[in-house]
Amino acid sequence: MFGCAARNVAAGVFVAAMSLAIPAWSTTITFSSLPDEGAALTSYTENGITATAGSGTLGWFTSPGSAHVDDSGTGFTADITFTTGGIFDAVGFTLTSLGYSMLSAPGPVTDNILVTGYVGGSLVAGANYTLSSVAGAVQNILLGTAFTGIDALTISLLYPRNVTFCDAPCGHFDLNDVTLAAVPLPASALMLGVAALGLGLVARRRKI
Structure with a gap:
């Protein structure tokens, strides 16, 4: 009878571990409720993601539902x-x-979008992209594996280094959305934790 109980517990442990080892969820901040510049916000939270301005105001200017940069x-x-x-x-x-x-x-503007990733305040990832010179152009930027396992992501627009005559601002864009995926505990760690719980239950049953 004890062997049967142990097998049942082991099976339960396996099922529980597999159910916990689910893929990471992903969520997107779309700035759908972000007010315009007049609200003078410096941070905004949506769907569990907090956006914080590094300098100046966080708000929309030309298009509601976006963050102007x-x-x-x-x-x-x-x-x-x-x-x-x-x-x-x-x-x-x-x-x-x-x-x-x-x-x-227009000059040959390059690499004026800087994306950086951090862990505990330390820089661990970086990449540069070029803002299109075509007003209204939509740019979809996918980040690579360097931006996995981080706790902060910063998107910056730099004043072009190789342009002689440009107004201030020189470049600008509306940030439409940012997608992040939470990192779950590794399946192995989950299985070890649940297995320890299962062994505890078996030991308790044996004493009874």
């Missing part, structure tokens, strides 16, 4: 940091370019 010269922030209160994988983000305010012939 300027590289300089206005009250809007030039960078936004995203956190969840835990470890996550940064999947990607979507933005709509608003082009550039060139005062002369």
Whole structure:
């Protein structure tokens, strides 16, 4: 009878461990309720994700349901940091370019979108992208494996280094959404934990 009980507990342990070892959930912040610049917000939380302005105001300007980013010269922030209160994988983000305010012939702007990942305040990942010069162009940016297992993601718009004559702001965009995926405990750790619980139950039953 004890052997049967042990087998039942072992089976229960396996099922419980497998049910706990589910894939990471992903969620998206869409800025659907973000107010305009007049609210003077510096942070905004939606779907468990908190967006915090690094400098200036977090709000929409040209399009409700987005966060406006300027590289300089206005009250809007030039960078936004995203956190969840835990470890996550940064999947990607979507933005709509608003082009550039060139005062002369457009130059070859490159690498002015900087994306960085952090763990405990330390930089662990970085990548550069180029903001489209076409106003209204939608850019879907997928982040690589370097941005897994982080606790903060920052998206920044830099003033172009290789442009001689440009207004302030020179470049700007509307950030439409950012998708993050929580990192669950490894299945092996979950199984060990549940197995320990199962062995405890068996030992208790044996004493009884």
